[in-house]
Amino acid sequence: MQRGLEANMAATTAQTSLKNQLFVGSFIHSKKLNQLEYLHGAAVCVDKSGTIVAVDTQCAGDVKRAAATLYPTLGEGWSEEEVVVQVAKEGQFFFPGFIDTHIHASQYPNAGIFGSSTLLDWLNTYTFPLEASLADPSKARKVYSRVVRKTLSHGTTCAAYYATIDVASTNLLADLCLAAGQRALVGRVCMDSPLSPEYYRDESPAQSIAATRATIAHIARIDPAMALVRPVITPRFAPSCSIPLMQALGALAAETDLPIQTHLSENKNEIALVRELFPTADTGAADDSYTAVYDAFGLLSRRTIFAHAVHLSEAEADLIALRGAKVSHCPCSNSAITSGAARVRWLLDKGVCCGLGTDVSGGYSPSVLEAARLAALVSRHVAMGGDEAAKLTVEEVLYLATRGGAEVVGLEDKVGGFEVGLEWDAQLIGLGSVGEDGDVEDGEEDGNVDFFGWETWEERVAKWVYNGDDRNTRKVWVRGRLVHERK
Numbered sequence: 001m002q003r004g005l006e007a008n009m010a011a012t013t014a015q016t017s018l019k020n021q022l023f024v025g026s027f028i029h030s031k032k033l034n035q036l037e038y039l040h041g042a043a044v045c046v047d048k049s050g051t052i053v054a055v056d057t058q059c060a061g062d063v064k065r066a067a068a069t070l071y072p073t074l075g076e077g078w079s080e081e082e083v084v085v086q087v088a089k090e091g092q093f094f095f096p097g098f099i100d101t102h103i104h105a106s107q108y109p110n111a112g113i114f115g116s117s118t119l120l121d122w123l124n125t126y127t128f129p130l131e132a133s134l135a136d137p138s139k140a141r142k143v144y145s146r147v148v149r150k151t152l153s154h155g156t157t158c159a160a161y162y163a164t165i166d167v168a169s170t171n172l173l174a175d176l177c178l179a180a181g182q183r184a185l186v187g188r189v190c191m192d193s194p195l196s197p198e199y200y201r202d203e204s205p206a207q208s209i210a211a212t213r214a215t216i217a218h219i220a221r222i223d224p225a226m227a228l229v230r231p232v233i234t235p236r237f238a239p240s241c242s243i244p245l246m247q248a249l250g251a252l253a254a255e256t257d258l259p260i261q262t263h264l265s266e267n268k269n270e271i272a273l274v275r276e277l278f279p280t281a282d283t284g285a286a287d288d289s290y291t292a293v294y295d296a297f298g299l300l301s302r303r304t305i306f307a308h309a310v311h312l313s314e315a316e317a318d319l320i321a322l323r324g325a326k327v328s329h330c331p332c333s334n335s336a337i338t339s340g341a342a343r344v345r346w347l348l349d350k351g352v353c354c355g356l357g358t359d360v361s362g363g364y365s366p367s368v369l370e371a372a373r374l375a376a377l378v379s380r381h382v383a384m385g386g387d388e389a390a391k392l393t394v395e396e397v398l399y400l401a402t403r404g405g406a407e408v409v410g411l412e413d414k415v416g417g418f419e420v421g422l423e424w425d426a427q428l429i430g431l432g433s434v435g436e437d438g439d440v441e442d443g444e445e446d447g448n449v450d451f452f453g454w455e456t457w458e459e460r461v462a463k464w465v466y467n468g469d470d471r472n473t474r475k476v477w478v479r480g481r482l483v484h485e486r487k
């Protein structure tokens with residue numbers, strides 16, 4: 001509780017002490033699924049609350065001109081002396097912050113450790129022991145501090161986190177996100193099934209619900225307006241939950257209107273297990289599909305984030321579209337633990353909203369840029385299977401990483417682009433910069449992207465997607481607050 005208050009005070013102080021800000025240079029963001037908008041020589045004004053209040057595309061990158069045009073329209077607090085100015089150098093650009101729609105913060109120490117396992121043996125061998133060990137508060141603090149810092153350094157301004165079943169350390173994760181200034185959905189994991197190990201499971205449905213309520217109450221205390229951190233109801237996945245727990249979680253979702261996150265149709269053995277554990281005679285589901293099980297318990301709604309969704313039937317995808325539920329595509333994890341290749345184009349064509357998830361540590365990388373790159377590659381494997389239209393473009397994977405992700409986590413009215421009214425969740429990307437003499441000043445020695453200076457903007461963005469990493473993420477802001485700077 002005390003630490004929660006400390007986190008709250010730290011974040012609040014940082015937010016209220018912000019100054020008005022002017023950002024000038026090149027801005028790139030998604031307009032729609034297959035279209036990036038390039039605004040060069042533009043200016044964006046961000047007020048003290050972190051909200052974009054003006055966008056000017058006529059200033060030709062001239063700070064004085066932007067100030068002369070914009071400040072008089074914005075009133076008090078907007079003068080040369082009062083405003084903090086950030087200019088992107090030639091070759092750099094502002095891009096919306098990434099949204100990781102599925103990441104297990106508690107599994108971060110295992111990133112890269114998965115051997116040749118597949119989902120069900122991976123959970124028992126690698127995952128449950130690590131998650132259980134985070135009931136140790138000092139270990140939890142170390143792991144959660146590290147994962148928040150690391151994801152911010154990769155430009156992740158918002159993450160939908162799974163923690164563990166332990167309430168104290170789950171609450172600590174929420175505190176740490178708030179203190180670091182990262183937007184987050186934080187889920188206390190629910191799992192009471194006897195299939196889960198005895199050392200790591202909820203005692204009963206009632207205890208699972210009480211523990212979930214404790215985390216919801218904690219987050220309501222530390223961030224009452226849910227300006228940065230919000231709780232998310234988190235049934236681990238159907239096989240981890242008893243029927244009474246699934247019913248109780250559906251009732252909790254209806255009562256609170258909170259978002260829900262869980263796993264769906266990741267692995268073929270998992271799907272067979274669901275069929276065995278949840279016969280329609282017991283659930284009253286419309287059919288024996290995995291998706292229908294969640295639907296039967298009120299866990300399939302507009303506020304549901306399904307991770308994976310690899311092996312869906314036509315009818316399941318149609319039901320997801322009908323209910324308006326969202327999909328977190330996790331190409332790194334789906335490849336690493338050999339779950340399968342999700343058909344993202346097929347989902348998009350059905351009107352299912354999709355974003356990207358790193359799914360650490362089924363996925364080995366905490367980088368959403370890596371997830372975007374792998375989404376492009378996995379889509380090519382789907383194409384090689386016969387569906388040429390499946391290929392995702394650079395524009396499309398960047399849409400999934402930003403606007404799509406924002407919709408998946410229910411924040412499309414707050415983040416994802418650079419329109420007036422949205423909040424300034426952004427990254428400054430540098431592939432290298434061009435000096436006044438036209439020479440590249442950095443680039444070769446500062447990251448993996450070899451920048452020559454003559455690339456078109458479309459080529460620069462493609463080089464970033466396919467070769468970039470956190471070395472290109474020079475600065476990161478959330479709600480206008482600088483939360484990461486690469487030294």
Ligand SMILES: O=c1[nH]c(=O)c2nc[nH]c2[nH]1
Pocket residue numbers: 104119123127236237263266333359362
């Ligand atoms: O990729 C995954 N990671 C997990 O932790 C998990 N739990 C259930 N199903 C899961 N899938």
